[in-house]
Amino acid sequence: MAEAPTEDLKTTALHAQHVAASGRMVPFGGYSLPVQYPSGIMAEHKWTREHAGLFDVSHMGPSFLLLTNPSGDAEADHAAVAAVIEPLICGDIAVLKPGQIRYTLLLNETGGAIDDLMVGRSPLFGGALYIVVNAGTKDGDFARIEDAAGDKAKLTRADAEQSLLALQGPEAVAVMATLAPGAEELGFMQYAPFDFAGQKIIVARSGYTGEDGFEILVPNENAAKLWDALLSDERVKPIGLGARDSLRLEAGLPLYGHDLDETISPIEADLGFAVSKRRRDSADFPGAARILAEREGKLSRQRVGLIVEGAPAREGAEILDASGTAIGVVTSGGFAPSLGKAIALGFVPPAHAEIGSKLQVSVRGRSQPAEVVPTPFVPHRYFRKPKAS
Helix, strand or coil: CCCCCCCCCECCCCHHHHHHCCCEEEEECCEEEEEECCCCHHHHHHHHHHCEEEEECCCCEEEEEEECCCCCCHHHHHHHHHHHHHHHECCCCCCCCCCEEEEEEEECCCCCEEEEEEEEECCCCCCEEEEEECHHHHHHHHHHHHHHHCCCEEEEECCCCEEEEEEECCCHHHHHHHHCCCHHHCCCCEEEEEEECCEEEEEECCCCCCCCEEEEEEEHHHHHHHHHHHHCCCCEEECCHHHHHHHHHHCCCCCECCCECCCCCCCCCCCHHHCCHHHHHHCCCCCHHHHHHHHCCCCCCEEEEEEECCCCCCCCCEEECCCCCEEEEEEEEEEECCCCEEEEEEEECHHHCCCCCEEEEEECCEEEEEEEECCCCCCCCCCCCCCCC
16 A cells, blocks of 8 residues: 555544554545554554454445335335335345344446445334445445435445544443443344434444454544544544555455455355345346356356465466466465465466365466465354354
């Protein structure tokens, strides 16, 4: 992430906080954001894995989709708003319970990923969805959803008036409980409103580091107050984009624009879980014919995790078979601080995707040994409530 002039970049409501903390600001997704603070990426990564890291992810695209004319029947209204979004995605939104969130993908007509996103059913109102999309695709995503909604529903963007913070790590829940009592009762992929400084904030038990934690939507006028309140706890430190990337890579989570794009299907990306059973059975999602065929094994490539010996293999590095023939490409790669070795995500033909397959990667013209391993590289530590018996 090369540094560049910031005249044409947007800033978040927390820009002054980052500058005051000596954050190294870089352009990302059209915004000026901190790639790291003085302690450095390695220290920030390890702090998040051991304590609680605080991230500014306000460049993302939070929004609300609400029925234009709700009936007042919560279940009927949820079914109606789910029917607005479902033709664009592969997830089962109709089945969501109040306050439940689902990870899904926005697909083009050939089954390629336009974006990956979170969709949550409002815990308070029938016919209302909370949707968070990626920064680089948000304008196109929102236009696509608005077009599908027509006069049936209205999409309200929240990315200009509200900030999105992420608090991640094993101590995040204890910290959050002090500022939003009751947040500790949420399970993974659940959200609810809480009071902070006289306003409502939305707290979701989710994140993109593989750790337990929360994503918090807060009005801009209270964003700095919440940021400072969280950092007043000695268990919390600010974390930049660099560690956010190494954390998500260790967690085996794809980054849109790198491990996902409009040519890559959920099956190729090893995201088959995001194609919900009811949607598979009805085959009523974009690109269903291709995706269902790929589920049956008609694949030409699939995403794998690699442990790399030697220097890290970065995005664009060729993946080679044992004889040195190019068979694929690295889409994300770097050093894994938690493991003390280089790791990568990339695409290879199914014949080379078996766990334990011995491959190579080309790094600066030199071949280095690599092995296909299970992902995540570092186990996820999400908090899931036990199912009621």
